[in-house]
Amino acid sequence: MLNPPETITGTRIILKKADKTFKQAQISLAEVDASRAELYPWLGWASPSYGLEDAYEYLQGCDKEWKEGKGYNYMLCDLSGQFMGMISALNVNEDYKSLEIGYWISTRFAGRGFMKEAVRLIEKEFFALGINRIAIHTDVLNVRSANVPQKLGYRLEGILRQSSWNRAEDKFRDINVFAKLKGEYK
Numbered sequence: 001m002l003n004p005p006e007t008i009t010g011t012r013i014i015l016k017k018a019d020k021t022f023k024q025a026q027i028s029l030a031e032v033d034a035s036r037a038e039l040y041p042w043l044g045w046a047s048p049s050y051g052l053e054d055a056y057e058y059l060q061g062c063d064k065e066w067k068e069g070k071g072y073n074y075m076l077c078d079l080s081g082q083f084m085g086m087i088s089a090l091n092v093n094e095d096y097k098s099l100e101i102g103y104w105i106s107t108r109f110a111g112r113g114f115m116k117e118a119v120r121l122i123e124k125e126f127f128a129l130g131i132n133r134i135a136i137h138t139d140v141l142n143v144r145s146a147n148v149p150q151k152l153g154y155r156l157e158g159i160l161r162q163s164s165w166n167r168a169e170d171k172f173r174d175i176n177v178f179a180k181l182k183g184e185y186k
């Protein structure tokens with residue numbers, strides 16, 4: 001097991017292991033509610049029916065994944081501890097030393113470079129733990145999301161044609177595969 005730290009502190013943000021309490025489910029849901037119009041086009045789970053029970057179950061799942069070493073889900077917070085979104089090291093494969101990063105941020109905190117900083121913190125921690133490859137998958141139409149790996153020097157390796165189903169539009173979507181290798185990390 002990788003055993004990453006439960007708290008990672010940056011200059012403007014802190015990443016904290018997802019808290020599985022009911023209180024956190026309420027806080028998460030409030031941000032999803034406020035940002036649903038921007039989240040749902042890209043994240044099928046943020047559908048109009050996503051509610052408190054789903055938010056709570058998600059946090060229980062995060063806890064389980066962490067214990068099993070399958071995924072490490074962090075709350076993205078500002079320095080005062082205000083919850084802003086999530087960033088996760090997912091699909092951890094310890095044999096291949098690879099993982100994938102997934103993320104979302106509440107609209108009121110978007111566009112200020114917080115996600116770029118969050119990805120940098122995850123990279124630093126997980127490359128140091130022996131991970132060799134970090135991938136970020138984005139819908140080809142999701143320009144804001146693709147900007148994050150692009151600005152951080154990830155290489156676009158290819159496009160997985162119609163490999164995702166967009167729930168909001170009821171359509172297949174092409175997915176960009178961006179990745180950075182440990183040897184490319186500066």
Ligand SMILES: CC(C)(COP(=O)(O)OP(=O)(O)OC[C@H]1O[C@@H](n2cnc3c(N)ncnc32)[C@H](O)[C@@H]1OP(=O)(O)O)[C@@H](O)C(=O)NCCC(=O)NCCS
Binds near residue numbers: 106112114117144148
């Ligand atoms: C994608 C998302 C996580 C980006 O988070 P963010 O905190 O806004 O990203 P950052 O501020 O770190 O911006 C990274 C880059 O994106 C670009 N960007 C930021 N806001 C933008 C906007 N409104 N329009 C276009 N590009 C934008 C900038 O180029 C920025 O780089 P720069 O600061 O060097 O100019 C956020 O918009 C989001 O949660 N979107 C909805 C959910 C989603 O799409 N998740 C990803 C699924 S793969």
